[in-house]
Amino acid sequence: MADVLRGSLAQLSLLDILKMLSSGNRTGRLDIRQGSKTGEIYLQNGNLIHAVTGPQIGEKGLFTLLGWMEGDFSFSPNIDAPEQSISMSTEQMLLEGARQAEQWDDIKEIVSSTDAVFNISPSGSTDTVSLKPIEWQVLAQINGERSVLEIAEILSLHEFDVARIIFSLTTAGLLHEITNAAFLNREIVNDEFFTQLTSLFTEVMGPIGPVIIDDEIRLLGEDRAAFPQGKAAELVERISLEIANGEKRAQFQKQMVAVLRG
Amino acid sequence: MKNSLLEINELIGVWGSLVCNNQAEIISSVPPADLNMAALENITRHCVELLSTSSVSVQDFNEAVIHFQQRKIFILDLEQAILIVLCTPSIDISLLRMTINVITSRWKTDSKIQKLFKNSYVERL
Numbered sequence A: 001m002a003d004v005l006r007g008s009l010a011q012l013s014l015l016d017i018l019k020m021l022s023s024g025n026r027t028g029r030l031d032i033r034q035g036s037k038t039g040e041i042y043l044q045n046g047n048l049i050h051a052v053t054g055p056q057i058g059e060k061g062l063f064t065l066l067g068w069m070e071g072d073f074s075f076s077p078n079i080d081a082p083e084q085s086i087s088m089s090t091e092q093m094l095l096e097g098a099r100q101a102e103q104w105d106d107i108k109e110i111v112s113s114t115d116a117v118f119n120i121s122p123s124g125s126t127d128t129v130s131l132k133p134i135e136w137q138v139l140a141q142i143n144g145e146r147s148v149l150e151i152a153e154i155l156s157l158h159e160f161d162v163a164r165i166i167f168s169l170t171t172a173g174l175l176h177e178i179t180n181a182a183f184l185n186r187e188i189v190n191d192e193f194f195t196q197l198t199s200l201f202t203e204v205m206g207p208i209g210p211v212i213i214d215d216e217i218r219l220l221g222e223d224r225a226a227f228p229q230g231k232a233a234e235l236v237e238r239i240s241l242e243i244a245n246g247e248k249r250a251q252f253q254k255q256m257v258a259v260l261r262g
Numbered sequence B: 001m002k003n004s005l006l007e008i009n010e011l012i013g014v015w016g017s018l019v020c021n022n023q024a025e026i027i028s029s030v031p032p033a034d035l036n037m038a039a040l041e042n043i044t045r046h047c048v049e050l051l052s053t054s055s056v057s058v059q060d061f062n063e064a065v066i067h068f069q070q071r072k073i074f075i076l077d078l079e080q081a082i083l084i085v086l087c088t089p090s091i092d093i094s095l096l097r098m099t100i101n102v103i104t105s106r107w108k109t110d111s112k113i114q115k116l117f118k119n120s121y122v123e124r125l
Helices: A014-023 A058-066 A090-108 A133-141 A148-155 A159-171 A181-185 A191-219 A229-240 A246-260 B002-009 B037-057 B093-108 B111-120
Strands: A005-008 A028-034 A037-044 A047-053 A072-077 A117-120 A175-178 B014-020 B026-030 B063-068 B071-077 B082-087
Touching: A005 A191, A014 A028, A014 A037, A014 A047, A014 A058, A014 A072, A014 A090, A037 A058, A047 A058, A047 A090, A058 A090, A058 A159, A090 A159, A133 A148, A133 A159, A148 A159, A159 A175, A191 A229, A191 A246, A229 A246, A229 B093, A246 B093, B002 B014, B002 B026, B002 B093, B014 B037, B026 B037, B026 B111, B037 B063, B037 B071, B037 B082, B071 B093, B082 B093, B093 B111
Parallel strands: none
Antiparallel strands: A005 A072, A028 A037, A028 A072, A037 A047, A117 A175, B014 B026, B014 B082, B063 B071, B071 B082
């Protein structure tokens, strides 16, 4: 079964994809992947029927997925939902999603991405600040090292909620962002990695090999010149899935696992 | 098989690994040093139950990554056996999956291992 729609959330937001599928009265499953996290949304004749990501299902799962700012998606048509977990109407869900997206736009002015890292502001706030328990829990996790995403995972909270709280704590003068900490600190793969990857993959796939590699780098929202070490194995795995022959795929993976493990 | 499990355990983020049959009976294991046998058997039973119930309701379901007490557990259905890898949250799942694919591809052509799996597999009535 061929995917009819595939791409990166950095280029097309999940809300836009859902609006498109809904207005086209589509039936099928939308798979979303952000690093090691995955989610599924099912539509039936354009109506949102079921959503799941990790332990969250239904409306909660869908709103969590709508908060993902990065990742990949693919839509597989004509797959029926295993269950119905969404009771709100699709129109209501999309309206709520749009409201959340608008809030994200404001939040992004301060919380640039879910990889952003914040620290306690030494000057503090000039006014008296009262915190709700959940805000205190988030504040207690801020240490100048943990990203928004990591804090959301530790507290088992939706990353949108954590970003919203960090936004309000920063606006109140309690926090400040450590500029692009995650980006600056991330380790980049060396040239040897891409030389080996291109050579071994081209050996199996022929001249189309480098094109597939570049496509997958783009789908991961990355750039070959500054490709993070943390996504190297994911890239290798994704491109290895293009090798139809299981034996050849395992051989390629064996060689690349050796490269990745140094 | 133990050598293969040791190979998996060498990966950063792997805490221990085992292979069991479809009745959750352990065939071979290199478990974490700080996990007792009862706990290991308990985890194995839950993993096999999860895999068997999920494969009934979801077609082609043969792999799962579950979060369990701040650990990640990778479960792979090998048709006549089940591979379970206990990991720390920092595990690189892609690297683990590829390492496992390399090893299980080797197992597929190893007649001794295939015979062991076949003999351990319990046919359902």
